[in-house]
Amino acid sequence: MANITAQRSETAPRPIKLVQAAAEDYPGKEIRLSFPDEWELVERLEEQNRRLYVARFPVSQERPRRDHFYGLSPEINLSLTTYRHYKLFAPQLVPTFQMAWYSHLGQGRIIGTGPAYMNLREMGQAQVWHGDREAVLWECYGFAYDRPRPDWPATWGRFWQVVERDLPVSRIFTPPIEPTSQENYPDFLGQQDYTPDPSFERWWSKPR
DSSP states (O other): OOOOOOOOOOOOOOOOBHHHHHHHHSTTOOEEOSSTTTOEEEEEEEOSSOEEEEEEOOOEEOOOOTTSSTTSOHHHHHHOOEEEEEEEEEEEEEEEEEEEEETTTTEEEEEEEEEEEEEEEEEEEEEEEEOSSEEEEEEEEEOTTTTTSTTHHHHHHHHHHHHHHTOOOSEEEEOSOOTTSOTTHHHHHHHTTOEEOSSOTTOEEEEO
16 A cells, blocks of 8 residues: 655745734834835844844836846846835834813914824835845935934844845845945945845855
8 A cells, every 4th residue: 555645745934014013013003104004014123122124025026128227147037036125113112192272372283182092103215136046136225314323333233134134135235325324335345245246246245
């Protein structure tokens, strides 16, 4: 009698929505952010006095172009069929107020407070196009409000590393210039183990 081995197919767990993760961390608070049904939690970042969230939009398929990224080969460009969009979020408690309008005065006044809600404020973003082996990390920058913070380079480096870990590739390309960054951007890339690519002079790369 032949032995028949039943094989169980394994499926990846469904991603947790960012709004769900924040609700678990801040029970009883209303969570607000744009497109709450779309953002998927990638990882929580614990800092000394706050918790941050890395999240992504659902992965989408793209129609590649031979000349999509100038300076890369047509073969690499045509392999970049998947698009990912990431953002870094910071929870921010926002108070609410109760107002009364006095028509005879032509003005309103605060008469009380309401329940505070938790706003997930966007701190920065990154875009990625990738295939089975290579990825392009593009327009990875922080928004103007947070860039002056003294701890920003360390925070941004951690965000960058989370994005990298989420990519199923063996090599990542990125441009050595970011218009929103300061003059030491190549130094930052070096801290993330990127070096000038030997084959594509306009790009830096990193093996994984």
